[in-house]
Amino acid sequence: MDASSTPVPSVATARRIAATVPVYTITLFLSAFLLFGIQPMFAKMVLPKLGGSPGVWSVAMVFFQSALLAGYGYAHWLVARFSLRRAALIHLALMAVVLLVGLPIGIAAGFERPPQEGETLWLIALFAASVGLPFFAVAANGPLLQAWFARSGHPRAIDPYFLYAASNVGSFLALLAYPFLIEPVLTLSQQSLAWSFGFGLLLAAIAACAGLALGAVETRPAAPLDATAARPVSGRQKLGWVALAFVPSGLLVAVTAHLSTDVASVPLLWVVPLALFLLTFVIVFQSRPLLRHGWMLTAQLVFVAALILKMLFQWQIGWAGELALHLGLFFTTAMVAHGELARRRPDAAHLTGFYLWMSLGGVLGGLFCGLLAPLLFNSIVEYPILIVAGLLCRPGFTGIRLPGPVRAGLTGAVVVGLIALIVTEQQRSDSVRSFFGVNRITDSPDGRFRVLVHGSTVHGAQRLRQDDGSLVAGRPEALSYYYTGGGIADGIEAVRQVRGGRLGAVAAIGLGTGSLACQTRPGENWTFFEIDPEVARMASDPARFGFLAACAPTARIVLGDARLTLADAAPASLDLIVVDAFSSDAIPVHLMTTEALALYQSRLKPGGAILFHISNRNMDLGPVVTATAHARGLSTWIRPTRQTAELTALRKYSPHVAMVARRPEDVGLSAEQGWVAQPAPGPARAWRDDYADVIGPIWRKLMP
Structure with a gap:
């Protein structure tokens, strides 16, 4: 073949290809920054409605995970059912509607006073009415823009997952910026206005991304992304994606509740576990991860062993040590589970479906820890359950193929064990759990005092017996902080x-x-x-x-x-x-x-x-x-x-x-x-x- 027969891209095409990665990267970065900037901002607006309870953030994470799932479902629907041109028009129209009627962010009318019971459902309704539409619209951008990039004609379009890592960098930086730069400088009203301005920029950036993708397909029919030529995805693979996303998502809620209970219900402490959670995605979806999967498999076992030894020997390691231990265990477990997800990601044609199933697992994990566990258990037993589940995410377990009868027997044993645990927890009288946390009532070993502990802090104590063992009679003496x-x-x-x-x-x-x-x-x-x-x-x-x-x-x-x-x-x-x-x-x-x-x-x-x-x-x-x-x-x-x-x-x-x-x-x-x-x-x-x-x-x- 001579040189004259080799296709030579036009100057416009070369410029489009050169601009594609920077424009998509910047857009996804901005989208992720807004997506995770709105979470601590609005949760902080809501906190005063329910006494600053850590439960507000637990419910907030469940809502945002559910809204993320809805956004991913919407993106999957657009990619599977519409041509790129029509999908772009639909999404840009949605963004414009949000800009006109859904901003600036604030607490919706009718939610001035919470009920005395049913706080969780009331909170979910508040979040949905106030930030549901803006969050939904921004949540769809991650998988949608990656799907558009896969059709952009760029040399890297065959594997667009690197953009997922880039978007998580934006999420990670948003969470770090909030407590250190945004919260100390801007009031909530100023933060809301800044978010609205950023949303307007995002709308323009998405229009630019759509234009770049349409330029690549303008010479051929604009059909939906073809998944028929890609390797098929089995139901077992989809369930694996759900399970691997379930565990770190549930651990995220459990660890966050622990931190925000024992320090303060403020975004500074909410964002640390969430930032680590997002950092795991940044790392595992790199072409050459900074932290190797094998290292994380070893580190997870080290942290689990450290936790077991601490519990067995009742070691006192201080608050900083507790923080390092629990966050280290959470990070390594999330790295193991998300590393397995990255290894099992499908071809680009199934990209939006992959994110949809992964998001479903995240929602189920959040629902389990944020909503179901407080109803089923009177203590925080979901935390050790998820630690065990995290060990089951290791490739040595996920690769096991069991015969049907054995698998059914193990499943039945797990179900029976969970039912027994729930019944036992429901019958406990020494531990009371509500939306606002877990209160434990314990008697001292010598039987002289009864103590109420919330989290790790004593909230009251009453003397039951005198030093000689006789029962206390008459007006009780005020103890603890009130003596x-x-x-x-x-x-x-x-x-x-x-x-x-x-x-x-x-x-x-x-x-x-x-x-x-x-x-x-x-x-x-x-x-x-x-x-x-x-x-x-x-x-x-x-x-x-x-x-x-x-x-x-x-x-x-x-x-x-x-x-x-x-x-x-x-x-x-x-x-x-x-x-x-x-x-x-x-x-x-x-x-x-x-x-x-x-x-x-x-x-x-x-x-x-x-x-x-x-x-x-x-x-x-x-x-x-x-x-x-x-x-x-x-x-x-x-x-x-x-x-x-x-x-x-x-x-x-x-x-x-x-x-x-x-x-x-x-x-x-x-x-x-x-x-x-x-x-x-x-x-x-x-x-x-x-x-x-x-x-x-x-x-x-x-x-x-």
Whole structure:
């Protein structure tokens, strides 16, 4: 063949081919950045509706996984049923509709107040009404644009999966940018406007991608992508994709719940496991993965062995060690499962179907951990179940071919075992699980104390027996953080003395075991505001804890988030507000903002005070309270913890507390008792409902 017979691409064609990879890469990067930027942004908007509970993020992940599945299904439908030109028109029209009617992002009308029960379904409806359409439209871009690229005529079009790794880089960077760059700088309203602007850019970029792909097919019929010439995909392969996606997705929800329960329900801690999850996709879908699959198979066994040894020998490795252990186990397990997925990916003709089945597995994993497990189990047994399932994702197990009767027998044994586990969990009385977490009731080995633990934090303790073994009779003694002589009790007593030796009306946000009831005095009108109905039932049951029944039998318990329920109280009706709302070691951010303080002030009588319990192993919240109070024209006094071995032996824990009032004479605090007036505004910035920087408090705790 001579040179004149060799096709020579035109200049326009050469330019189109040269521009294809950069344009598609940038578009997928932007799409993924927006897709995973909206998740922490909107979840943070929703948090105040449900007390800052970690359950909000668990449900959010389930919703976003489901919406991702819907987007992948929509992309698969477009590719399978329509020509490229028509599919592009449909998708661009959808994007335009979202731009016109679905933005900017905000909480939809009609969701101002959550119900006292059925929080999960209410949250899902809220997410669907508020961000369902924008998220759905952006979610479809990943598989859809890769399918278009496969028809672009580019030399790399035969294997477009490298673009999946590129899109996950965008997702990963969005999650890292949110807590470190976006959240500390922009308010939620500014974030929403910036997201809308980015969506407009994405619409233009998708139109450019469609134009490049159409330029490659303009000389031939624009038919749907042909899958007949590719290797067929069996039902067994599809089930394998679902199973391999199920395990890391479920582990993602379980690990995130653990972190957000024991530190804070804030995007900083939500995004760490999710960022690692996405990083595994970035790595395994590279042509030459940075971390080899064999290395991850070995590392997974190392982390599993470390966890088993820690549990057997009850090693105390500290919070940082726990974080490294659990995140390391999660990362290596996800790398193993996703590595197997990458090895089993089909030809490009089946690309959208592959993502659809993979997304289905992710949704099922999220549903299992986020929705089903809290209903089926009274403790976090899904975590060890998924660790075992992660070991079954290893190629040594997935490659086993069992005879039908053996496979049926093993399946039956697993089903029977799960049913037995569910029945056992449902009958437990020492552990109570709700949307807001797991509360465990345990008696000390010597039988002297009964303790309530939420996550890894003690929320109350009651003495059952004296040191000689005899039963305690009469009014119980307030223990844990609420003992007489501790910061909370002394703060209450100081305000009481200023007001003539007796308080009128008092609002206590957070109930726990009801220990604080034993700091009340006759004639005082106390109301406890509690978000978790299960906690209220425990505290009201004298067979479990007797504080309320013995010390304040007439005290009211108001269920619901205090930011909403306290607003129903009469203005200028309270002498004191005690903010003691824990979620394990996390304090709901929305109860410490300037807007929250404005509500508290409006419900306080002239000269009233607010007492914050700010004990926290991982954050120094004193400067936050000081700065936020200063923004409202209030002063702050801090009393640091003064724990001793003697107090610990008696189940008494010296709390870290902050008193907020307008004038020193309103609270009558004594420096001899350890109260320190705070210079205003201090090193922190005031928190608002649309701004809260948690990196500062964590850093101050690490570097005092």
